[in-house]
Amino acid sequence: MPVAIITGASKGLGRALASALAARGWDLVVDARSAGPLEDAARELRGAGARVVALPGDVTDGGHRAALVAAAGELGGLDLLVNNASVLGAEPLVPLADHPLAGLRAALEANVVAPLGLTQETLPLLRISSYLSSYEGVAPFIGNDPYTGDAGNAMRYDPHPYIGNARNAGTSDSPPYVEVEDGPKGAKRTSVPAGGAILNISSDAAVEAYPTWGGYGSAKAALDQQSAVLAQEERGLRVWWVDPGDMRTDLYAAAVPDDDASGRPLPGTVVPGLLGLLDDRAPSGRYRVAAGVATPDGAGSR
Helix, strand or coil, X not given: CCEEEECCCCCHHHHHHHHXXXXXXXXXXXXXXXHHHHHHHXXXXXXXXXXXXXXXXXXXXXXXXXXXXXXXXXXXCCCEEEECCCCCCCCCCCCHHHCCHHHHHHHHHXXXXXXXXXXXXXXXXXXXXXXXXXXXXXXXXXXXXXXXXXXXXXXXXXXCCCCCCHHHCCCCCCCCEEECCCCCCCCEEEXXXXXXXXXEECCHHHCCCCCCCHHHHHHHHHHHHXXXXXXXXXXXXXXXXXXXXXXXXHHHHHHCCCCXXXXXXXXXHCHHHHHHHHHCCCXXXXXXXECCEEEEXXXXXX
8 A cells, every 4th residue: 555644634734635545545644733733633534444653742743754754664665755744833823023932943843844854764665665666557537436346355456465564665776766867966866767655835925025925935945945955956757846825724723813704715625626636746836826736837857
C-alpha cells in the first residue's frame, strides 16, 4: 500500500486530505499537537480500512519528526510527505510594527525549519518509492479508485515491492542515484523515472501583501523558496507547494477572529485539487487550488 505522512492531520485540510487518501487505500502516519482530536481523527481513518499510526507531538521537535519517519518505515516505506502543520506567530494577527519577535521565530520554526527537517529525514524513503513511476498504470485518472474495492485483494498496488525489511528502507549502501549529465555540478537524480512526492501547504499570503499577515506570510514565502530549490535539487521527486486558497479553518478564525468566515469554503473542497496532483503526476512547482482544481501558479514548474 502507498504510505503518506501528514502533519497537522487532526482537523482542517490535513484531516480532509487524510480521509480522502484513506478511502483510496493509503496507509497513514498522522500527527497533531493535541492527542485527543488526533485520536478521534485516527479512529475515523481506520474505519476506512487504512493502517494508521497517530503520533501526537510538535513538528518542531526533532525527536518527534524521527518517530514519524520510523513509523512510515514500519508501514513499508513512504510515498508522500505532506507538510501541512502551521502556526500563525501571532493570534490574532497584528501589523509588523507590533508583531512579537518570538512569534515570528515560532512561525519560522514551525512553517520553514520543521518542514525542512522532516523532508531531510524522509528523503531516503521518498527517493526509493516507485509510487509515481507506477501510478499511471494503476490509477489513470482521478475518480477511478483502484484501492478501495477489496482490502484483501492481492492485486492491490504495492509501491515498495523490493523492500524486504521496512526498517532498513533507504539505508542501502548503493543509493539509486546517478549524476545529471546536463544539470548543475553535483546534482543528482534517480535512475528510475520518479520516486515519491512532497506536498508543502503554502498560502496566498506568501506572495500577496495583506496587512497584518506579514509574519505568517514571510514564513510561507520562505517555505515557497525552500520548495522551489528542493524541486531543482531532487529531480527524481515531485515537489509541490500549494496555495489552497481561503478556507474555513481554525487557523483562519484565530488569525482574524472578527471576520465572518461562514462563506468561506470548507477544507474538503480543496482536496480534489490535491489528489489531482497525484493523479496527474503533476510536475514540480507552485500550484493554486480553486474550485477543486490545482493549476500552476508562477515560476518553478517544470
